[in-house]
Amino acid sequence: MLSRRKTYAGRIKHPDDATEPATLDPLSAIAPLFRARPEIQDVCRFALQWEVVHEAEPAGFAQFHIVTNGNCLLERYSGETFKLEAGSILLLPQGDSHVVRSASRGGSTGAPIRTEYNNAIRIKTNTRGASDTELICGRLRLDGAMYSLVTAALPKAIVLSIGRGELFDRMRMLVQAIDEELQAARPGAATIATELATALFVMMLRLHFEQSASSSGILRLLASSSSARAVTAMLRAPAHPWTLDELAAEAHVSRATLVRIFRREGDIPPLGLLSQLRLGLARHRLGSTTETLAQVAAAVGYDNESAFARAFRKRYGISPGGLRARHEGRSREENSPDSIIGGVTLGLSSAARAQQADIEAS
Known part of the structure; x- marks a missing residue:
């Protein structure tokens, strides 16, 4: 029993440990x-x-x-x-x-x-x-x-x-x-x-x-083996009700270490990136499927359609139903506005980052 406990303890990454796992190249992480x-x-x-x-x-x-x-x-x-x-x-x-x-x-x-x-x-x-x-x-x-x-x-x-x-x-x-x-x-x-x-x-x-002279924040996150594990876990199961503890377990590091890595490499908290990836996936489904708004919300991890609509409007400045109508009625010759059809971008407003940090610290 003692040897089993030692083996398990040896796998725990202490928050103060200075050594991080060896890095992976970004493409191998997401390929x-x-x-x-x-x-x-x-x-x-x-x-x-x-x-x-x-x-x-x-x-x-x-x-x-x-x-x-x-x-x-x-x-x-x-x-x-x-x-x-x-x-x-x-x-x-x-x-x-x-x-x-x-x-x-x-x-x-x-x-x-x-x-x-x-x-x-x-x-x-x-x-x-x-x-x-x-x-x-x-x-x-x-x-x-x-x-x-x-x-x-x-x-x-x-x-x-x-x-x-x-x-x-x-x-x-x-x-x-x-x-x-x-x-x-x-x-x-x-x-x-x-x-x-x-x-x-x-x-x-x-x-x-x-x-390219520089890489985006998400690529820097994928270049670190710890944060890459957390990001790929989000992408594999975006609808899962991830907690910071679960993401830290996926990354094989402590909560504090995971948050620190995400702050340093991507300037975004882990759950903030999860929210952006979910909303980006929802935008994709709204434009490429005939799923109802409730089905889209559930597919990306929102149990409440109203909460999904609020988050979507805050992120893109338009309601999910409004975007669906725009996709259906827009001429193919029209160019999509960057604020609506543009890609998910790393980085939150200062207020949003502070709010997310308060949630994760609790």
Whole structure:
């Protein structure tokens, strides 16, 4: 009995212990949660002047464009413009509406864009000869929890420069393999394509983290093994009535240590992040399902629909019913306001952080 007690005691992390568990890299911490359903939409081949409008995708979709030859411009309706060259990948984690067009507006006007099919592959082109610019365009569908995490950790638009070397070839091979699996429709194709798309998305994220000067608070939380365990527990079971004690147990640290790590790395208390992830997931379900408001509330951990509505309005400035009506009635050409459709962001107001800290300290 004594030896059993010693073994159990040895697993307890004292609040004053200075040593923290070894760190994990952020992608390894969250990769098991990635499930991306791919769709290669178009292979584009253009010459001279051209322009293609891409409408906003429903909640839960990330769009990407891979430039395989030439160059072009991508313009978001917010006013941002990105110049893309061969070897560039542009990722839109929230699937915002945008326009892709030729890099120069001067010169000869190209022929109208037409759609062709080659062995069931959809091709958009405006030339019957050589093309100046070629792109592969597609989208990834993320499940609700993953979408909530992605929009929390990533900006609305990411440009990756992979050049024309080995990395470019590897990514292009992945895209081609996904397309071939989906077109052939052989047994197991959906599973294989999903795993390949997951690999492609993780490679995109890894390159973004390597090229980005700084990382978001949630990525810093995922870089610490203790807080990463707590975050992944929230994402795996967002509707569970988590307490600070339970999250600390998942993280293998004390309550005080967990709060300290979250404050230091994310500037947010653990239960504050849980609330944001739940509301982000609720926003996703409101835009992508026909569930009733009560069902959405229950799915993200709210027993009381009124409490859910109050929290949602406080976070996004609109009621759940109002957002549902906006999704249903909004034209697809309209751009979604950042305050409503934007990703979950880390950080609470000073008053909210103080209120959450009082709750957790009790």
